[in-house]
Amino acid sequence: MTKGKLLIVDDNKSIISALEMLLQDDFDEVKTITNPNQLPALLESGLYDLVLLDMNFTAGVNTGNEGLYWLSRIREIRPEMEVVLFTAYGDVELAVKALKKGAADFILKPWDNEKLKATLRNVLKLQQSKKEIKKLKQKESALKSEINREKHFIIAQSPQMLHVLNLVRRVAKTDANVLITGDNGTGKELIARELHRHSKRSDEIMVGVDMGAVSETLFESELFGHKKGAFTDAREDRTGKIENANGGTLFLDEIGNLPLHLQPKLLSVLQNREVTPIGSNKPVPVDIRLICATNRNVTEMVAAGTFREDLLYRINTIQIEIPPLRERKKDIEAIAEYFLKIYCNKYRKPCSVISEAGWSKLIDYRWPGNVRELQHTIEKAVILSDKKELTPDDFFFNRTPHGMSDIFDGTIGEMEEKMIVRALQKNGQNLSAAAEKLGITRQTLYNKMKKFNL
Numbered sequence: 001m002t003k004g005k006l007l008i009v010d011d012n013k014s015i016i017s018a019l020e021m022l023l024q025d026d027f028d029e030v031k032t033i034t035n036p037n038q039l040p041a042l043l044e045s046g047l048y049d050l051v052l053l054d055m056n057f058t059a060g061v062n063t064g065n066e067g068l069y070w071l072s073r074i075r076e077i078r079p080e081m082e083v084v085l086f087t088a089y090g091d092v093e094l095a096v097k098a099l100k101k102g103a104a105d106f107i108l109k110p111w112d113n114e115k116l117k118a119t120l121r122n123v124l125k126l127q128q129s130k131k132e133i134k135k136l137k138q139k140e141s142a143l144k145s146e147i148n149r150e151k152h153f154i155i156a157q158s159p160q161m162l163h164v165l166n167l168v169r170r171v172a173k174t175d176a177n178v179l180i181t182g183d184n185g186t187g188k189e190l191i192a193r194e195l196h197r198h199s200k201r202s203d204e205i206m207v208g209v210d211m212g213a214v215s216e217t218l219f220e221s222e223l224f225g226h227k228k229g230a231f232t233d234a235r236e237d238r239t240g241k242i243e244n245a246n247g248g249t250l251f252l253d254e255i256g257n258l259p260l261h262l263q264p265k266l267l268s269v270l271q272n273r274e275v276t277p278i279g280s281n282k283p284v285p286v287d288i289r290l291i292c293a294t295n296r297n298v299t300e301m302v303a304a305g306t307f308r309e310d311l312l313y314r315i316n317t318i319q320i321e322i323p324p325l326r327e328r329k330k331d332i333e334a335i336a337e338y339f340l341k342i343y344c345n346k347y348r349k350p351c352s353v354i355s356e357a358g359w360s361k362l363i364d365y366r367w368p369g370n371v372r373e374l375q376h377t378i379e380k381a382v383i384l385s386d387k388k389e390l391t392p393d394d395f396f397f398n399r400t401p402h403g404m405s406d407i408f409d410g411t412i413g414e415m416e417e418k419m420i421v422r423a424l425q426k427n428g429q430n431l432s433a434a435a436e437k438l439g440i441t442r443q444t445l446y447n448k449m450k451k452f453n454l
């Protein structure tokens with residue numbers, strides 16, 4: 001636990017000197033000011049943990065109202081800041097008023113040195129515990145969503161995937177940054193989880209951020225966190241995902257979507273191992289293992305000037321490429337069998353085998369949506385069939401190429417879905433390229449894909 005940084009506000013210079021001498025060894029820093037108007041700027045800096053505040057600043061005014069006013073201002077600017085009030089005219093009524101307004105404690109002048117130190121120490125401890133609880137609560141909610149997530153094993157029979165798994169096991173134990181590349185639905189996230197599971201950090205959390213789903217305005221706050229008031233909607237302090245992942249693994253999915261202007265910030269976090277929330281000057285040390293994934297060709301992005309080369313070298317210490325499903329026919333069989341069992345159980349259906357012709361249809365298909373598409377195809381077949389054996393007619397590939405005439409057939413919603421499917425196919429399932437072709441943003445495309453369950 002750090003000793004903390006104390007800010008003392010008192011207009012009496014001799015009191016300030018005495019306190020500085022008395023407390024300098026008990027805190028990492030003791031900053032003193034005689035004019036409370038300096039308070040807002042100092043609080044904005046986010047550098048201090050505790051304020052010792054005098055109640056009266058105007059000569060001849062001893063009502064304590066100035067202290068109460070500044071107490072409210074401090075709580076407004078930094079709600080989590082603990083304030084201990086200091087007055088020579090302390091009476092019970094004023095003390096109660098101050099405590100009701102959120103002061104942590106009250107000290108009467110002339111003070112007893114040991115009592116003063118003990119009060120400040122206790123308040124600081126209380127504040128640090130509160131911060132710890134807040135962080136633990138955030139971790140707890142991340143863990144809960146992790147527990148509730150549907151979990152799948154990695155099924156691998158093809159030589160390509162066995163090679164990938166072998167690489168994963170060898171790399172997992174090191175703390176090396178890993179970049180996982182491959183088309184949508186090939187299993188990049190599953191591989192990231194496997195890396196975490198076999199790493200030295202497996203007892204800690206893996207925090208995932210889908211950079212394709214975060215709106216551009218929220219990227220910075222999502223990753224780095226923010227202080228209350230840092231921007232209009234920042235109503236309270238928020239810890240960023242990088243800090244949440246402290247001690248564990250940070251998984252940045254769709255890293256190719258990180259806007260160019262934020263790339264230096266991520267680079268600086270990786271270089272300096274510390275993160276500074278928006279609106280704060282206080283960097284927080286972080287210890288993370290970084291895994292990134294993308295379906296885009298980041299090397300081409302570097303050539304096009306949309307991805308920083310220095311960042312690429314930081315994130316791809318090890319690169320793992322997952323081949324498309326159509327190139328690993330043996331996996332099609334194994335994964336289809338795996339999901340067939342899962343969904344027959346889940347939907348209590350008798351179907352438990354696939355006919356020979358059924359297998360041929362599955363194996364010959366190109367699987368543009370990769371494993372995710374295969375999983376959904378099996379699930380749909382199981383739901384819709386009541387037979388024991390699944391035949392070719394049970395497998396619908398609604399992602400097969402459409403002619404234009406086919407697109408202009410149906411409701412506007414259906415046409416929209418078909419156009420999206422077609423644009424995705426034509427662009428190798430690359431969301432950014434498909435969005436560009438459709439004349440919409442990647443975010444809008446993502447939202448529509450969610451809507452159509454694509």
Ligand SMILES: Nc1ncnc2c1ncn2[C@@H]1O[C@H](COP(=O)(O)OP(=O)(O)OP(=O)(O)O)[C@@H](O)[C@H]1O
Pocket residue numbers: 152153154155156182183184185186187188189190191253293295335371372375
């Ligand atoms: N080898 C595999 N064995 C079993 N299930 C798999 C395998 N690969 C992928 N899956 C399943 O396929 C779905 C898609 O996988 P995942 O989300 O990991 O892919 P992705 O490449 O990260 O996709 P995207 O690029 O769209 O984010 C998940 O439900 C996952 O559990």
